[in-house]
Amino acid sequence: MERLLVEPFYVMKVLERAKEIERSGEKVIHFEIGEPDLPVPRKVKEEAKKAIETCELRYTESVGILPLREAIAEYYEREYRVKAKPEQVIVTPGSSPGLLALLKVIGETLGEISYTDPGYPCYKNMIKFLSLKGRAVNVYPENEFKVKPQKVETPVLIVNSPSNPTGTVYTKEELRALSEKAFLVSDEIYHGLTYSGKAPSVLEVTGNAAVVNGFSKFFLMTGWRLGWLVVPEELVSDLTAILQNIVISPPTVSQIAAIRCFDQEVLEELRSNVEIFRKRRDVLLKGLKEIGFKIPAEPQGAFYIYADASRFTDDSYSFAFEVLEKAKVAITPGKDFGYNGTEKFVRFSFCTELSNIEEGLERLRRFLG
Amino acid sequence: MERLLVEPFYVMKVLERAKEIERSGEKVIHFEIGEPDLPVPRKVKEEAKKAIETCELRYTESVGILPLREAIAEYYEREYRVKAKPEQVIVTPGSSPGLLALLKVIGETLGEISYTDPGYPCYKNMIKFLSLKGRAVNVYPENEFKVKPQKVETPVLIVNSPSNPTGTVYTKEELRALSEKAFLVSDEIYHGLTYSGKAPSVLEVTGNAAVVNGFSKFFLMTGWRLGWLVVPEELVSDLTAILQNIVISPPTVSQIAAIRCFDQEVLEELRSNVEIFRKRRDVLLKGLKEIGFKIPAEPQGAFYIYADASRFTDDSYSFAFEVLEKAKVAITPGKDFGYNGTEKFVRFSFCTELSNIEEGLERLRRFLG
Numbered sequence: 221m222e223r224l225l226v227e228p229f230y231v232m233k234v235l236e237r238a239k240e241i242e243r244s245g246e247k248v249i250h251f252e253i254g255e256p257d258l259p260v261p262r263k264v265k266e267e268a269k270k271a272i273e274t275c276e277l278r279y280t281e282s283v284g285i286l287p288l289r290e291a292i293a294e295y296y297e298r299e300y301r302v303k304a305k306p307e308q309v310i311v312t313p314g315s316s317p318g319l320l321a322l323l324k325v326i327g328e329t330l331g332e333i334s335y336t337d338p339g340y341p342c343y344k345n346m347i348k349f350l351s352l353k354g355r356a357v358n359v360y361p362e363n364e365f366k367v368k369p370q371k372v373e374t375p376v377l378i379v380n381s382p383s384n385p386t387g388t389v390y391t392k393e394e395l396r397a398l399s400e401k402a403f404l405v406s407d408e409i410y411h412g413l414t415y416s417g418k419a420p421s422v423l424e425v426t427g428n429a430a431v432v433n434g435f436s437k438f439f440l441m442t443g444w445r446l447g448w449l450v451v452p453e454e455l456v457s458d459l460t461a462i463l464q465n466i467v468i469s470p471p472t473v474s475q476i477a478a479i480r481c482f483d484q485e486v487l488e489e490l491r492s493n494v495e496i497f498r499k500r501r502d503v504l505l506k507g508l509k510e511i512g513f514k515i516p517a518e519p520q521g522a523f524y525i526y527a528d529a530s531r532f533t534d535d536s537y538s539f540a541f542e543v544l545e546k547a548k549v550a551i552t553p554g555k556d557f558g559y560n561g562t563e564k565f566v567r568f569s570f571c572t573e574l575s576n577i578e579e580g581l582e583r584l585r586r587f588l589g
Numbered sequence: 590m591e592r593l594l595v596e597p598f599y600v601m602k603v604l605e606r607a608k609e610i611e612r613s614g615e616k617v618i619h620f621e622i623g624e625p626d627l628p629v630p631r632k633v634k635e636e637a638k639k640a641i642e643t644c645e646l647r648y649t650e651s652v653g654i655l656p657l658r659e660a661i662a663e664y665y666e667r668e669y670r671v672k673a674k675p676e677q678v679i680v681t682p683g684s685s686p687g688l689l690a691l692l693k694v695i696g697e698t699l700g701e702i703s704y705t706d707p708g709y710p711c712y713k714n715m716i717k718f719l720s721l722k723g724r725a726v727n728v729y730p731e732n733e734f735k736v737k738p739q740k741v742e743t744p745v746l747i748v749n750s751p752s753n754p755t756g757t758v759y760t761k762e763e764l765r766a767l768s769e770k771a772f773l774v775s776d777e778i779y780h781g782l783t784y785s786g787k788a789p790s791v792l793e794v795t796g797n798a799a800v801v802n803g804f805s806k807f808f809l810m811t812g813w814r815l816g817w818l819v820v821p822e823e824l825v826s827d828l829t830a831i832l833q834n835i836v837i838s839p840p841t842v843s844q845i846a847a848i849r850c851f852d853q854e855v856l857e858e859l860r861s862n863v864e865i866f867r868k869r870r871d872v873l874l875k876g877l878k879e880i881g882f883k884i885p886a887e888p889q890g891a892f893y894i895y896a897d898a899s900r901f902t903d904d905s906y907s908f909a910f911e912v913l914e915k916a917k918v919a920i921t922p923g924k925d926f927g928y929n930g931t932e933k934f935v936r937f938s939f940c941t942e943l944s945n946i947e948e949g950l951e952r953l954r955r956f957l958g
Contacts, residue, residue, distance in 0.1 A: 224826060224827050224830045225693065225694060225697055225698075225827050225830070225831065226827075226830050226831055226834055227830065228826070228829065228830035228833060229830075229833050229834075232833070255647060255648055259645055260645055260646065265641050265642070268641050268842075269638045269641050269642065272634050272637050272638050272641075273634070273638065276628055276629055276809075276812075277629065277810070277811070277812035277813055278624055278811050278812045279624055279811045279812050280812060313682055313683075313686075313814060313836070313840075314682075314836060314837055316834070316835055316836055316837050317682075317686065317835060317836055320835050324594065324718060325594060328594055341834075342834045342835075345830075345834040346834060346835065349693060349719075349831060349834065349835065350718075350719070350720070351719070351720040440645075441646070442646070442647050442648045443645075443646035443647045443648050443649060443838065443840065443841030443842070444646055444840065444841070444842070445682060445814075445836075445837070445838070445839070445840045445841075457593060457597070458593050458594050458595075460597065461593045461594070461595050461596065461597035461598075461714075462594065462595055462718065464597060464598050464601070465595055465598075465685070465710075465711045465714040465715060465718065466685055466686060466689050466711075466715065466718065467682070467683060467685055467686055467814075468683055468685055468814070469812065469814070470814070471682075471812065471813065471814045471840045471843065472812030472813070472814075473637075473812070473813070473842065474840065
């Protein structure tokens with residue numbers, strides 16, 4: 221594979237090959253994609269259509285329109301019982317550019333940034349993109365892939381709870397202990413999607429931390445490209461200047477439509493989706509274990525199962541392609557999440573309906589059984 | 590003013606104060622905003638509404654959907670008679686993140702990047718954000734603010750034609766001479782908005798250059814956040830990996846709708862707007878000269894007039910606020926465009942209707958005359 225400035229997502233190669241197979245007329249079961257498959261609430265869509273009809277969708281403030289910032293701030297009060305001022309809420313074109321701007325400010329002002337291995341690959345890639353100092357902290361199955369406070373040796377730590385790829389959820393006490401060791405950049409993008417009690421926000425334990433969140437997971441609005449940050453007030457002016465320069469402003473129609481996400485009836489519809497994901501998780505978990513995958517940390521949130529495939533392979537990258545070719549099942553190789561034991565692991569997402577999950581399990585059973 | 594990691598847009602302070610004045614009930618004439626005020630074509634809006642109604646607007650390929658990349662590639666053939674493969678076209682969430690990714694790849698692989706002073710402020714700010722090496726090249730009124738080839742001493746040069754803030758357009762011969770000295774990153778975002786012959790694309794003189802463009806100026810789709818790059822094929826894999834990491838994908842609804850921009854009837858509607866801008870330019874240019882502003886380079890493109898205000902001030906930043914308070918006319922201080930003589934200059938944009946331009950001139954006449 222050619223050398224690139226930042227690492228690509230290896231799963232894209234799986235996805236590309238899966239699409240080729242589909243074009244040849246065969247059905248592929250998709251466990252590789254981390255994108256919710258449920259429909260965007262009608263009220264959100266109607267609001268978007270109305271906005272397109274009635275206004276010209278000009279640039280907005282770089283940090284987002286005030287009514288949306290207010291709605292998000294109120295949501296923190298209702299959902300987590302924490303006070304956030306609308307001024308601390310910064311709306312971004314997806315959570316990724318928000319995280320990028322935030323890492324720049326935090327890295328330049330506080331110093332080296334730790335992130336977990338395995339973990340979401342963009343953390344290390346963004347740190348590299350920004351020429352900041354970063355450090356991988358290995359996390360292990362025996363601790364549910366959680367960072368232990370005594371392992372934190374840098375002034376900044378990225379925590380992702382619920383986590384991609386493991387579904388790990390940190391308790392409030394664990395977040396507090398970590399927040400005493402480092403400034404936490406808390407990626408809470410999978411909040412709302414939890415299977416045994418709500419995931420606490422870092423803001424419940426400290427005001428001196430930054431939250432990254434967005435509308436692409438619980439709120440289902442992936443291609444609408446809208447995220448947000450909640451940050452200490454002293455970071456706002458730096459983040460504003462950076463976002464002016466690198467993105468100008470978030471998509472206007474998405475901002476107007478997203479306000480509707482916080483209407484009671486829309487929130488209830490979204491919350492009812494969690495039961496759909498829970499059912500899928502339970503079926504997939506049981507099936508994978510029966511087939512012979514080990515699941516050292518059962519996911520408490522998000523929509524992924526990080527499965528130890530060492531009974532079948534010690535090269536999970538090749539294994540992913542073999543499973544795709546032979547069983548027509550697409551999975552994500554552990555390699556996408558770092559270097560720490562990842563050659564033994566693959567990630568299954570449950571963003572596909574139950575009948576597909578059952579068919580996928582049957583295909584794996586036949587191929588691996 | 591507090592010290593920030595990257596410089597903010599100073600015009601935002603003008604805009605903020607202008608909004609305060611408006612809230613107190615007074616009318617402000619807006620010459621500060623670089624955002625077209627004409628309506629987005631109906632066909633584009635209808636396509637957007639249909640997309641929202643009929644699909645879930647999921648993530649797309651990081652480099653954009655193929656039909657849009659194809660439409661853009663075809664546009665280069667029709668508009669400039671240059672061949673670009675769809676694979677060389679990369680669709681981005683606004684031109685800014687595209688430029689950011691491009692500068693990273695070019696800066697890391699080729700080295701130091703030159704940009705003009707005065708010039709669009711994001712160039713130097715992005716270079717700083719990315720911790721790359723950058724160098725300002727001073728440009729002067731006596732050369733229409735154009736870079737002379739003998740002044741290019743770095744392997745990379747950003748050219749902006751038509752230019753913000755001066756409206757300068759480079760000829761094909763000038764682009765060729767510059768392209769022989771450095772790899773050109775050619776910001777062509779104001780293409781389509783020219784008043785004395787089309788602006789040539791850098792691709793008409795060399796294939797070894799990169800184009801930055803987008804849907805926010807000629808195509809009027811500012812808040813839709815959609816841009817594109819056209820790059821040599823060897824840059825595509827690096828750019829793809831970077832864009833996967835920092836933006837995931839451009840807004841889906843904007844991509845689907847933007848395909849309609851290249852329909853013949855929509856292009857004709859957009860082309861007819863140029864006459865509206867030309868008329869505004871002519872009136873504003875004449876009026877400003879009568880009042881006593883010097884316009885050393887009359888704009889051949891874009892929608893800005895870069896005016897020498899030295900008859901009135903040697904501190905154009907304070908001058909901008911004075912004009913706002915006393916005449917209720919908002920203009921952009923030269924400071925936003927660099928350090929080279931910018932304290933004498935202000936920028937007038939003509940993104941407001943003719944009656945406002947006439948009223949603004951009258952107000953300035955009364956205050957300065």
